[in-house]
Amino acid sequence: xxxxxxxxxxxxxxxxPSFYISLAIGAILAIAYFWTEEMPLxxxxxxxxxxxxxxxxxxxxxxxxxxxxxLYMFLLPILATLPFSDLYSRDRSTGYIRFLIIRxxxxxxxxxxxxxxxxxxxxxxVFPLLLNIYLSFMSLPNIKPDRAINNEMPLDSDNTFLPDLxxxxxxxxxxxxxxxxxxxxxxxxxxxxxxxMFIKKSFVVLITPFASLYVINMVLSTLxxxxxxxxxxxxxxxxxxxxxxxxxxxxxxxxxxxFSLYILGVKKNVIR
Numbered sequence: 001x002x003x004x005x006x007x008x009x010x011x012x013x014x015x016x017p018s019f020y021i022s023l024a025i026g027a028i029l030a031i032a033y034f035w036t037e038e039m040p041l042x043x044x045x046x047x048x049x050x051x052x053x054x055x056x057x058x059x060x061x062x063x064x065x066x067x068x069x070x071l072y073m074f075l076l077p078i079l080a081t082l083p084f085s086d087l088y089s090r091d092r093s094t095g096y097i098r099f100l101i102i103r104x105x106x107x108x109x110x111x112x113x114x115x116x117x118x119x120x121x122x123x124x125x126v127f128p129l130l131l132n133i134y135l136s137f138m139s140l141p142n143i144k145p146d147r148a149i150n151n152e153m154p155l156d157s158d159n160t161f162l163p164d165l166x167x168x169x170x171x172x173x174x175x176x177x178x179x180x181x182x183x184x185x186x187x188x189x190x191x192x193x194x195x196x197m198f199i200k201k202s203f204v205v206l207i208t209p210f211a212s213l214y215v216i217n218m219v220l221s222t223l224x225x226x227x228x229x230x231x232x233x234x235x236x237x238x239x240x241x242x243x244x245x246x247x248x249x250x251x252x253x254x255x256x257x258x259f260s261l262y263i264l265g266v267k268k269n270v271i272r
Contacts, residue, residue: 005108009116012087019083019120026072026079026128033060033068034135041140054143055136056170061129061177063235072128073231077192077210079128080121080185085192086202088113092269093200110266114193121189122182129178144170159238161247166236177236180247184234187251188213190258197265 013019041053056062063069091097100106145167147154156163166173188209196205217229226232226240230250233242 005105006112006116009087009109009112013084013116013120016083019124022079022082022124023127025075026124027131029068029072029075030060030128030132030135033066033072034132034139037066037068038136038139053140054145055133055140056145056166056174058140059129059136059174060132061174061181061236063237063239069235073234076125076181076185076231076234077188077213078206079124080188081192081206081209083120083124083189084117085121085189086196086205087117088193089196089200089202089205097269106266110262114190114262117189117193118186122186125185126178126182129181133174133178155237158241160236161233161242161244174236177234181234183251184230184254187254187258190262191254194258194261194265197261197269 038053038058041058060069060072088097097106097109100109145155147167155166160166162173162176165176191209191212192205195208196202199205199208213230217231220226220228227238227243228246228249229240230247232238232240233247
């Protein structure tokens with residue numbers, strides 16, 4: 001019965017226009033970055049022999065001065081919450097939740113909803129990164145970064161996590177950041193779902209993580225703690241520095257908040 005509810009919610013996910021809108025926005029950013037930042041390197045590669053620029057130094061997740069990675073990070077909470085995070089608020093307004101309670105299926109529904117919402121948030125966030133990685137490897141040479149050749153953009157412990165891994169196993173390091181961004185995005189989606197247990201308007205539910213993150217980033221920037229801004233340290237080359245303690249703290253608070261809101265919401269609105 002739990003599998004049936006899980007598959008039913010997946011079917012509802014793939015039928016939602018908002019899911020494809022989120023994927024489309026991410027795809028546009030990935031392709032636009034590839035077209036404007038990576039395609040023009042073809043002539044340079046012919047002159048240098050393909051050493052200076054590789055997928056590991058130019059993919060969208062590395063950050064840098066381009067507008068598209070910054071815009072991607074700015075929109076990340078929206079991309080994560082748009083597909084599925086407002087489903088409960090909609091189901092409550094349509095009376096679907098009451099129908100599930102009558103049939104005794106609310107336990108399966110809430111367990112599956114939390115899991116699928118988290119996975120949907122991850123998927124829509126990592127999809128543009130994976131698309132850009134694919135395009136990067138199709139056009140740029142698969143050559144490991146070198147500390148001497150790529151010294152114009154060095155990665156060290158001040159601006160990235162596990163810098164030695166970047167130079168020894170750059171693809172693994174790249175995937176590490178894809179996974180990190182996916183986890184944070186799933187967390188954003190979970191927080192929105194938790195707020196959706198108490199907020200009726202879908203629009204407000206979807207923008208809550210985005211607005212909250214914006215306020216937190218503004219406060220951290222004002223206090224001079226830019227290294228604690230998640231949308232900065234989630235870039236492979238963080239211009240404002242990285243902090244492992246901040247990363248762990250963000251995840252701990254974020255998941256505790258989402259779990260607490262969700263559990264309290266279920267008890268308040270469903271369990272009588």
